[in-house]
Amino acid sequence: MERTERFYRIQQLLQNRRPVTRRQFLDELEVSPATFKRDLEYLRDRFQAPIIYDADQEAYRFDDQVADRALWQLPGLWFSADELVALLTMDRLLADLGPGVLSEAIGPFRKRIRSLLAAGELSADEVTNRIRVLAMGARAIEPANFRTISTALLSRRRLKLRHARRQDGDVLEREISPQRLVHYRDNWYVDAYCHKRQGLRTFAVDAIEQATVLDKDAKDVSDESLDRHFASGYGIFAGSETQEAVLLFNATRARWVSRETWHPQQDGKLQLDGTYLLRLPFAREPELVMDILKYGADVEVLAPESLRTAVAGQHEQAARLYRK
Numbered sequence: 001m002e003r004t005e006r007f008y009r010i011q012q013l014l015q016n017r018r019p020v021t022r023r024q025f026l027d028e029l030e031v032s033p034a035t036f037k038r039d040l041e042y043l044r045d046r047f048q049a050p051i052i053y054d055a056d057q058e059a060y061r062f063d064d065q066v067a068d069r070a071l072w073q074l075p076g077l078w079f080s081a082d083e084l085v086a087l088l089t090m091d092r093l094l095a096d097l098g099p100g101v102l103s104e105a106i107g108p109f110r111k112r113i114r115s116l117l118a119a120g121e122l123s124a125d126e127v128t129n130r131i132r133v134l135a136m137g138a139r140a141i142e143p144a145n146f147r148t149i150s151t152a153l154l155s156r157r158r159l160k161l162r163h164a165r166r167q168d169g170d171v172l173e174r175e176i177s178p179q180r181l182v183h184y185r186d187n188w189y190v191d192a193y194c195h196k197r198q199g200l201r202t203f204a205v206d207a208i209e210q211a212t213v214l215d216k217d218a219k220d221v222s223d224e225s226l227d228r229h230f231a232s233g234y235g236i237f238a239g240s241e242t243q244e245a246v247l248l249f250n251a252t253r254a255r256w257v258s259r260e261t262w263h264p265q266q267d268g269k270l271q272l273d274g275t276y277l278l279r280l281p282f283a284r285e286p287e288l289v290m291d292i293l294k295y296g297a298d299v300e301v302l303a304p305e306s307l308r309t310a311v312a313g314q315h316e317q318a319a320r321l322y323r324k
Contacts, residue, residue, distance in 0.1 A: 001030060006039055007047075011074055014051065018061030024316050030035045047074060088133040091124075124141055138186040139206040148211040149190055153178040156218045158195075162210040163203055171209060176201070177218035179226055191230055192218045200229045202236055233283030234263055242281040246286060246303040249276040253298035262291070 001009070006029050013020045013028060017162055025036055040060075043049035050066040053059075094110045114124035152159045160219045161174045176192035179200075183189075188205040200221065234245070249257045251274030258268060258276045266280040283286045289310050301308040 003039065006031065007074055010051075011049075014060065014062055019054055019061035021055050021059045025060070052246045056059070084131060085133055087113055088128060088131060091117065091128065093133075094134060135186045139204075140209075141150065141188060141206045144310060145208050145211045146188065146205060148180065148213060149178060149205065149208070151188070152211075152213045153181060155213075156220070158214040158216040158218050159192075160212045161203065164207045164209060164305070166204075166207060168187055174203075175218070176203070179221050181205075182236065185206075189224065189236050193221055195219070200226070200239075202230070224241055227248065231264070233281055235282075237282030237284040237287050243304050244302070244309075245280050245282050245291065245307055247278045247280075247304045248300045248302055249278065249295065250298050251275055253295055257295075257299075282307075289314060 006309070009029060012026070013025065022033070022036070026033065028034060029039075030038070030121045040051060044051060050059055050063040054061055056249040091110065091113050094106050094113070097106060106163050112260060117127045128174055149159065149285060151157075159176050161176060162175055163172050164170070165172055175195045176190075181188060181189040182191060182202075190203050190205060190208075192201060193199070194201040199282045226292055229240045230236075231237050233242045254274060254276035257278065260272055262278065263280040263282075264276060268276060268278045285307055288307070292301060292311050293314055301311050
């Protein structure tokens with residue numbers, strides 16, 4: 001067992017089985033008493049591990065006098081997957097940030113992030129070289145429009161938008177009361193109350209050609225109403241009126257899909273024949289259809305009929321392209 005692996009095992013033993021005797025450590029780590037002593041000293045001196053020897057119990061434990069003892073973790077490579085993604089994403093976003101009002105402020109902030117990423121003998125550069133967070137599918141947005149939308153959102157003013165409709169390319173004008181900015185699948189969206197449609201709508205920021213702040217107070221929609229409307233259906237195109245999609249994945253694809261989260265309220269069950277039956281709510285079809293098409297012949301839409309027809313239609317159109 002290498003030293004880094006031993007460090008992780010020491011931490012795990014102290015968290016899961018406290019206190020831990022010296023003999024238990026030696027048996028688990030398969031090291032000599034001298035090596036175990038060096039490991040403890042290194043953890044205490046280099047990583048400030050709050051490990052003490054309890055003479056009454058003749059065992060080691062975390063020091064109860066340390067307020068954040070339960071939160072202590074080995075740094076860098078011992079972060080959880082979510083923590084690593086968060087740190088690496090922040091580091092990448094700050095590195096990509098061009099000159100601006102934050103230029104002086106982000107230097108110390110990024111230095112702190114990179115010091116957190118450093119683990120033992122590994123530098124932050126080595127960690128970021130070995131562990132990558134790749135953002136795919138991000139669409140370019142106009143910085144001026146983003147600033148305008150953010151200003152209206154936080155100052156609670158209405159916006160006048162010129163918005164391109166992707167289905168046919170038409171440019172529409174809308175007056176909206178912005179409620180939230182949402183970063184979803186590497187792209188920005190604004191959830192808003194549309195005064196023309198008199199209801200909640202979502203607009204892709206990259207499709208907004210022009211945004212103007214109006215001298216009108218924005219209509220406020222409660223957090224409960226926003227959550228109920230946008231969280232009830234599938235993805236960014238959620239809505240209050242939902243249907244249930246029923247998808248059947250073959251046994252091969254089930255090995256992957258059964259571990260995926262498509263929706264917080266999904267219901268997925270592995271079948272006796274190895275297939276995977278997934279049920280989830282959705283309000284509008286476009287995004288769900290795109291996700292289903294990624295799996296090609298490995299998935300069948302069982303319900304509703306409208307969704308089944310939409311997916312089948314896309315498959316038929318694609319097949320005609322290859323029959324020419």
